[in-house]
Amino acid sequence: MQNSSASRGFFFIGTDTGVGKTVIAGALAKALTAAGRRVGVMKPFESGCRRDGGRLIPADALFLKKMAGATDDLSLICPYALARPLAPGVAAQAENIVIDIETVTTAFARIASRYDLVLVEGAGGLMVPVSEQLLTADLIRLLDLPVIIIARTTLGTINHTLLTVKQAQSEGLEVRGIILNKTSPEPDEAEETNPAVIEKFSRVPLLGVVPHIPAKDRQNPELLSSLVRSHIDLSLLQ
Numbered sequence: 014m015q016n017s018s019a020s021r022g023f024f025f026i027g028t029d030t031g032v033g034k035t036v037i038a039g040a041l042a043k044a045l046t047a048a049g050r051r052v053g054v055m056k057p058f059e060s061g062c063r064r065d066g067g068r069l070i071p072a073d074a075l076f077l078k079k080m081a082g083a084t085d086d087l088s089l090i091c092p093y094a095l096a097r098p099l100a101p102g103v104a105a106q107a108e109n110i111v112i113d114i115e116t117v118t119t120a121f122a123r124i125a126s127r128y129d130l131v132l133v134e135g136a137g138g139l140m141v142p143v144s145e146q147l148l149t150a151d152l153i154r155l156l157d158l159p160v161i162i163i164a165r166t167t168l169g170t171i172n173h174t175l176l177t178v179k180q181a182q183s184e185g186l187e188v189r190g191i192i193l194n195k196t197s198p199e200p201d202e203a204e205e206t207n208p209a210v211i212e213k214f215s216r217v218p219l220l221g222v223v224p225h226i227p228a229k230d231r232q233n234p235e236l237l238s239s240l241v242r243s244h245i246d247l248s249l250l251q
């Protein structure tokens with residue numbers, strides 16, 4: 014059983030796809046590295062990968078690797094790069110790929126042995142299939158990692174976030190914290206009250222609210238790192 018004060022890493026899940034898991038996990042990898050931690054990364058399943066020659070390119074895994082400055086092989090960081098833009102378990106079936114979950118747990122163990130902590134990005138949310146039998150929640154349990162939930166800031170996020178917290182806890186997972194991320198530039202009145210409401214009803218620490226980032230800055234490692242340092246409480250991510 015892991016010690017909750019000194020985790021081997023964190024598993025980032027979204028309330029949905031496209032909520033900013035890659036941007037935030039990457040920025041945190043950079044910020045924690047700058048703070049002196051040795052940080053490894055994984056995106057065990059990445060679907061919707063573009064093809065370059067004969068190879069599938071997992072863009073999220075590449076971004077995380079760059080932000081952490083990790084030297085591990087991309088095939089270790091992302092053991093399953095899949096072409097179809099489907100949930101990994103569904104994409105694998107469509108592509109006649111049999112998922113061996115031990116490939117992922119073994120890759121994690123190898124990476125974890127080289128770093129102080131490993132930031133692992135899930136595909137979409139908690140109840141996304143990663144094989145014919147297993148959901149993301151099952152994978153998190155196998156890796157024995159606490160969860161960080163990334164959610165939108167806008168109207169509708171209370172419901173999605175609380176559902177994710179409750180389901181994670183009922184799966185026996187530790188939810189270490191919630192990060193709200195403003196992916197849309199549009200103002201939304203619910204954003205003023207959502208953080209406090211989510212923290213009150215979830216009883217999980219709200220680690221921070223990340224503001225909207227202009228397009229020109231979203232690939233800028235230094236800027237992303239300083240943004241999370243000023244908007245996210247890193248003390249619970251040690």
Ligand SMILES: Nc1ncnc2c1ncn2[C@@H]1O[C@H](COP(=O)(O)OP(=O)(O)OP(=O)(O)O)[C@@H](O)[C@H]1O
Pocket residue numbers: 027029030031032033034035036037073135136137194195196197223224225226227231
């Ligand atoms: N705070 C933000 N401000 C502006 N744009 C953002 C912000 N966070 C993320 N984005 C953008 O929103 C899109 C989705 O973000 P990201 O790829 O990090 O989501 P994700 O949860 O990792 O998605 P997936 O489920 O596909 O892995 C990207 O184009 C990203 O640049």
Ligand SMILES: [Mg+2]
Pocket residue numbers: 034035036073134
């Ligand atoms: Mg992503």
